[in-house]
Amino acid sequence: MGKVTKEDLQNDAYKTGWFDMEFTSYEPSFTPRQKKVISSRDFQVVIILGTWCSDSRTQVPRLFKIFSALGISPQITLITTDKTKKVIEPGFVHITAQYVPLIIFRNSKGEDVGEIIETPKKTLEADMTAILKKIK
Numbered sequence: 555m556g557k558v559t560k561e562d563l564q565n566d567a568y569k570t571g572w573f574d575m576e577f578t579s580y581e582p583s584f585t586p587r588q589k590k591v592i593s594s595r596d597f598q599v600v601i602i603l604g605t606w607c608s609d610s611r612t613q614v615p616r617l618f619k620i621f622s623a624l625g626i627s628p629q630i631t632l633i634t635t636d637k638t639k640k641v642i643e644p645g646f647v648h649i650t651a652q653y654v655p656l657i658i659f660r661n662s663k664g665e666d667v668g669e670i671i672e673t674p675k676k677t678l679e680a681d682m683t684a685i686l687k688k689i690k
Contacts, residue, residue: 555634555635555642555643556633556634556642556643557631557632557633557643558633558634559632560573560618560630560632562632563605563614563615566605572605572611572615573614573615574615575615576612576615576619577615577616577618580615580616582619582620582623582624582678582679583677583679584623584624584679587683588679588680588682588683589624591683591686591687592620592624592626592679592682592683593624595686595689596661596662596689597628597659597660597661597667597686597689598628598629598630598631598659598660598661598662598664599617599628599629599631599658599659599660600631600633600646600649600657600658600660601614601617601630601631601633601655601656601657601658602633602635602639602641602651602654602655602656602658603632603633603634603635603654603655603656604634604636604637604639604654604655605634606637607654607655609654609655609672609673610654610655612673613657613670613672613673613674613678614632614655616678617657617678620679631646635651639652639653639654652671653671653672654672655670655672656670656671656672657669657670657671659682659686661689662689667685667686667688667689668684668685668688669685670682670685
């Protein structure tokens with residue numbers, strides 16, 4: 555539990571390959587407007603996830619695939635939690651993750667501008683665009 559890297563997720567302790575399988579198979583679908591909004595904003599992402607959680611195993615690799623497809627590299631903080639979903643990472647203990655993954659989008663000043671909880675309402679691309687449109 556605590557901070558991890560993308561590489562940690564790719565090399566999970568059980569060697570199941572869940573991250574790479576979902577990353578490889580996912581094909582992002584963008585409208586020109588979505589591409590423009592996501593690519594043009596300066597933002598950070600905090601992701602609270604459970605490697606045991608099927609939604610985390612689906613949505614987190616897909617998010618990385620979206621960033622890869624757009625050629626962007628926002629600052630991403632990955633924090634794993636156990637099934638209690640209690641965040642114990644210093645500096646992030648104030649975050650309550652009732653459901654995971656909890657994907658928090660922040661502006662360049664580190665202020666929260668929106669979140670995706672568990673699964674997107676429409677698609678990751680659409681939900682992310684709606685959130686990032688709030689950043690000028």
